[in-house]
Amino acid sequence: MTNLNDKKVMSESNIPLTASELGFLWAQYMNDTLDICVMNYFKNICEDKDILPLIENSLSIAKNDIRIISEIFAKENHQIPVGFTDEDVNINAPRLYSDSFILMYIQKVEILAMASVSMAIGLSARSDVSDFFRNLLISVSELHDKARKVMLSKGVYVRSPKIPVSNQINIVENQGFLIDFFGKHKRPLTAIEITHLFNNIQTNGMGKALMMAFAQVCKNEDVKQFLIKGKEIASKHMKKFGSILIDEDLPAPMGWDAHVTDSTIAPFSDKLMMFQTTYMIAVGIGNYGMAAGTCQRLDVSATFARLAAELALYAEDGANILIKHAWLEEPPKSVDRNKLANQSE
Incomplete structure (x- = not known):
């Protein structure tokens, strides 16, 4: 017997992708192919045994993303992007960055990924796409947390400035909170x-x-x-x-x-x-x-x-x-209705 929820998911997966879903999937595919190139190079130059597992984790996430997005695009008969390939990386090139840079780069990139993936979740209606981005958010947030802990253990994590803890509630009383009218004192x-x-x-x-x-x-x-x-x-x-x-x-x-x-x-x-x-x-x-x-x-x-x-x-x-240089791969776009109308004349 088929579960009603299964029928719902099946029917949803047959609904065409929206522009938002298509755009986010396309952008994620492009970023993942770039990430594989970068991480393969980092893997080849990194000597720190605490950082290497983070690189492997990043590669695993990117490869899994590409597999899932390729399957979704294939079902939609949508062209799979070219992105970046082995031709775009020389893993045997000499070291260009320190191991500490690699660690901080991974942590910073995962922060950016969490922001973009969160938006994708909010704008994805189809269950397969929403589930993909939701699982991706879990993966990148876990990788970020691992990188944060390694940075703290190595003393390279830079904390934001500290300010005193307030023990009272203050209400803004005038426009001086927004702008220093007389140039004498900024709050x-x-x-x-x-x-x-x-x-x-x-x-x-x-x-x-x-x-x-x-x-x-x-x-x-x-x-x-x-x-x-x-x-x-x-x-x-x-x-x-x-x-x-x-x-x-x-x-x-x-x-x-x-x-x-x-x-x-x-x-x-x-x-x-x-x-x-x-x-x-x-x-x-x-x-x-x-x-x-x-x-x-x-x-x-x-x-x-x-x-x-x-x-x-x-x-x-x-x-x-x-x-x-013909390096700009065109993202998915809507059709030019005026052009189509002129072609029919």
Whole structure:
């Protein structure tokens, strides 16, 4: 006898994928193929026995994702993306990053994954897709927790600034909480504002180190100049956010630059390095947008909004390079109804 719940799942799986489900699955497939390339290289250079299991865990998650997404796409008769392959990685390239960088990279990437997968769960209606992302969230959160514990044990986990515990409730009484009208005294930063400043310094720190390393090893001159510009932008943003914290007598986290070696032999293709860079830019724009919307001190909010606009212009430069070299794989899109109408005439 067939269970009614089984019938429900079967019928749901026959419903066509929505644009949200298709988009999230496509993006996850692309990121997983990149992750396999990166982790295979990390696996080959990593010497720390505490970090190697994390790399293996990341590879296992990515390979399982690709298998499931490929099955879903096959059932939908949807073209499976190319993504990244063995041609995009040279696992025998010399060490470009320290083992500590690999550990911090895994932890940071899983934070980004948890955010994107959570959104995918919220916008996925079909049970098979929702279940896939729900199980993926469990996997990446567990990997993040393992990486966090290893970072703590090795003394490389950077905690956000501490603030005094409040023993009373305060009510905002005037607009001075939002803006310093007379330029004499800005109120202290809230915990949320400190969090956004701290997180964006760390994210820029990882991005700067990645771009600095990529610029050392990339082959195309336009890619090199793009990466050098990105490194300069990241450095400028880190200094701006750090100065806001320091002005409040709060510590700013250090960068990741010391974890990049002097190797000039590329472990990755220019295509992969450009994709990862533009992905980090997109993450940065999203982080700045969230910060601008939730920081209540208007000078801080305006800083995030202004720098987000700068990142958007830089992102356009990256997209143009991807298009120029035929590296930009087109995501699923809707049909052009006007074009179809004109063809029928």
